[in-house]
Each structure stands twice: as structure tokens, then as C-alpha cells.
Amino acid sequence: MNIGNVTFTDRLICLSPMAGISSASFRGICCGMGASYAPTELVSARSIVYNGLSKSFRFAKIDRSREKVTCIQLFGSDPSDFEKAIDVICSDDRLKDVDIIDINMGCPVSKVIKTGAGSALMKDPALASRIVKASVNAAGRYGKPVTVKTRTGFGAADRSGPEFAKMLADSGAAAITVHGRTASQMYGGTASIEDIAKMRDAVRGYSIPFLANGDIKDGPSAKRMLDITGADGIMIGRAATGNPWIFREVRDYLDGKETKIHPSVDEKCDMLLTELKLTAEDLGEHTAVREMRKVMPHYVRGMKGAAKVKVLLCSADTIEDVRKILDSLRNGNDNGME
Numbered sequence: 001m002n003i004g005n006v007t008f009t010d011r012l013i014c015l016s017p018m019a020g021i022s023s024a025s026f027r028g029i030c031c032g033m034g035a036s037y038a039p040t041e042l043v044s045a046r047s048i049v050y051n052g053l054s055k056s057f058r059f060a061k062i063d064r065s066r067e068k069v070t071c072i073q074l075f076g077s078d079p080s081d082f083e084k085a086i087d088v089i090c091s092d093d094r095l096k097d098v099d100i101i102d103i104n105m106g107c108p109v110s111k112v113i114k115t116g117a118g119s120a121l122m123k124d125p126a127l128a129s130r131i132v133k134a135s136v137n138a139a140g141r142y143g144k145p146v147t148v149k150t151r152t153g154f155g156a157a158d159r160s161g162p163e164f165a166k167m168l169a170d171s172g173a174a175a176i177t178v179h180g181r182t183a184s185q186m187y188g189g190t191a192s193i194e195d196i197a198k199m200r201d202a203v204r205g206y207s208i209p210f211l212a213n214g215d216i217k218d219g220p221s222a223k224r225m226l227d228i229t230g231a232d233g234i235m236i237g238r239a240a241t242g243n244p245w246i247f248r249e250v251r252d253y254l255d256g257k258e259t260k261i262h263p264s265v266d267e268k269c270d271m272l273l274t275e276l277k278l279t280a281e282d283l284g285e286h287t288a289v290r291e292m293r294k295v296m297p298h299y300v301r302g303m304k305g306a307a308k309v310k311v312l313l314c315s316a317d318t319i320e321d322v323r324k325i326l327d328s329l330r331n332g333n334d335n336g337m338e
């Protein structure tokens with residue numbers, strides 16, 4: 001399977017981009033566990049145009065030693081911002097090896113949609129098309145494909161998803177990912193596999209990969225999504241937080257090996273520390289520990305003593321603090337917690 005000139009030999013099973021979670025370290029870990037690729041979180045095209053990479057580099061950072069295929073996701077609402085931002089990225093020594101540029105047309109957060117970006121672009125397909133064309137043009141000069149991640153519609157009654165997907169393909173998108181919720185649903189309710197399938201059907205005649213996304217949490221839910229939508233691949237978001245093993249588990253399941261992976265308490269604690277240390281290499285220890293406060297509780301989910309440990313992790317300041325908290329968990333030294 002190809003996304004532009006990038007060839008994948010395995011089924012596409014990707015980490016879905018998540019702001020505040022998809023750090024370079026976590027993306028590298030997920031790729032090591034079998035994710036085909038892992039786009040960065042959304043990065044503002046306009047900020048890159050006005051500030052260069054000074055503010056954005058930490059979000060756009062890619063690591064070819066850990067990620068097999070790299071993908072930077074941009075958001076914005078002005079075609080020329082995308083053109084210029086792609087030029088900046090592809091001319092930067094640290095980022096120019098990026099394989100894929102992805103455009104965010106799904107973010108429902110108000111500070112993004114009020115600028116006309118993210119899912120707001122679903123309400124303006126003509127502008128969305130101009131953004132894709134401008135990006136394809138700019139990235140094409142560097143031999144890189146442009147993909148789009150979007151939703152099934154904007155408002156609850158919006159049925160324009162299939163037409164929108166067709167427009168994206170006609171405008172030159174090299175792959176399309178669809179999250180099966182409308183923007184107005186945010187992350188509530190359940191993802192509509194049927195609505196994703198309708199968008200998949202609309203672009204079946206185009207030879208570009210289609211990825212389905214939303215509520216995939218294990219092998220069976222991944223298989224159901226693939227079977228019903230006929231998608232070429234999937235993206236997994238929230239279920240991967242604190243659980244990068246999910247990529248191996250889902251791959252095994254889809255390959256007919258019904259192996260449920262149960263990482264031990266030690267393995268989970270070790271993985272948390274690995275992610276934390278790698279993040280500290282990028283951001284410094286102080287920022288890394290603070291930024292991982294919202295991620296760390298996911299690693300200890302379901303463990304005996306997790307409730308109190310989660311609270312302690314959220315107030316940790318150093319890697320040593322985290323290590324000590326985890327040691328108490330490993331030793332079962334939880335003082336009767338939970």
C-alpha cells in the first residue's frame with residue numbers, strides 16, 4: 001500500500017494524533033510496538049509562517065531513528081499559510097526528511113474552529129479544496145504526499161461527509177482518515193462506523209488509502225471497523241494512551257493470532273519511565289514531568305493501588321519522584337489503597 005511515494009508492506013495501523021499526548025517519545029514507542037506511523041499533534045501553519053519553527057519545533061519534532069515513517073500534521077485556514085509552512089518544514093535540516101504532511105480538518109475545539117481551521121473547513125469545502133491543492137503543490141516540490149484527517153460532518157444533521165471525502169480525493173489528498181463523529185459530537189457518544197463506511201464508499205474509485213478511526217480499543221473492535229467500513233487501515237487514539245502494546249495486540253489479532261497482551265505491572269512502570277526519560281531528553285526534566293502528569297495515570301490504570309498513585313503522579317516534580325511512586329506500586333507497597 002502506498003501513500004504517495006511512501007510504501008507500507010504491512011496493514012496500516014497508526015497512532016491517531018493527539019495534542020498533549022503524541023510527543024516524539026510516545027510516537028517512537030508506538031512505532032516500536034507496531035504502529036505503521038504516528039502523525040504529530042496539530043501544529044499551526046500560521047505560527048510557522050510568522051515565527052518560523054521557534055515555537056512549533058517541539059510539536060513538529062520527528063525522530064527517524066524511532067519512527068519508521070514520519071508525518072507532521074498542520075492546521076490552518078489559509079492556503080498560503082500551508083504553502084509557506086510546508087516550505088519552512090521541508091527546508092529545515094531537522095524536519096526536511098518528513099515523509100508525509102497531514103492536514104487537520106477534524107479538530108472541533110473552539111479556539112481552532114473560530115479561526116476557520118480544523119473541522120470548520122467541513123463547512124467550506126471550496127476553501128478546504130484550495131488548502132489541499134496548495135499543500136499538494138508545495139509538498140510536491142519536495143516529493144512529499146499530503147493526507148487529510150477529518151470527521152463525518154460538522155453539525156449533527158450534516159450528511160456531507162461522502163461529498164467532502166470525494167472533494168479531498170479530487171483535490172489531490174494521498175490518503176484520507178475519517179473519525180466517525182461529527183464535530184458537534186466532539187468526543188461524546190459513539191463513533192458511527194456506518195457513516196465512515198459511506199465516506200469510504202465515496203472514494204472507493206480512487207487508488208488512495210482510507211483509514212478509519214474512532215473507539216477502536218482492541219483486536220475485535222479493530223476488525224469490526226475494518227470489516228464494516230472496508231477501510232485500508234485504522235488509526236487508534238485514546239486506547240493507546242498508556243497502552244502502546246495495543247498496536248502489537250491489534251496486529252496479532254488481525255493476523256489471526258488471538259494473543260491478548262497483558263503487560264505486567266513492572267513492564268508498564270518501565271514503559272512509563274522510558275517515555276518520561278525520552279520526553280525529558282527533548283523538553284528537560286521539569287517540563288517533561290509536568291506535561292506527562294496527564295499521561296502517567298493511564299499507565300497505572302487498573303492496577304491495585306492505582307487511585308492513590310494517580311494522585312501522587314499528578315503532583316510529582318522529578319523523575320526520581322515518579323520512580324519512587326512507581327516503586328511503591330511495584331512492591332505492592334500500597335498501604336491498603338483502593
Ligand SMILES: Cc1cc2nc3c(=O)[nH]c(=O)nc-3n(C[C@H](O)[C@H](O)[C@H](O)COP(=O)(O)O)c2cc1C
Nearest residue numbers: 016017018019041042149179214215216236237238
Ligand atoms: C486529547 C486529544 C487530543 C487530540 N488531538 C488531535 C490532534 O492534534 N489532531 C487530530 O487530528 N486529532 C486529534 N484528536 C482526535 C484523535 O486523533 C482521534 O481522532 C479521536 O480521539 C478518535 O479516536 P479514538 O476513539 O481512537 O481516540 C485528539 C483527541 C484527543 C482525545
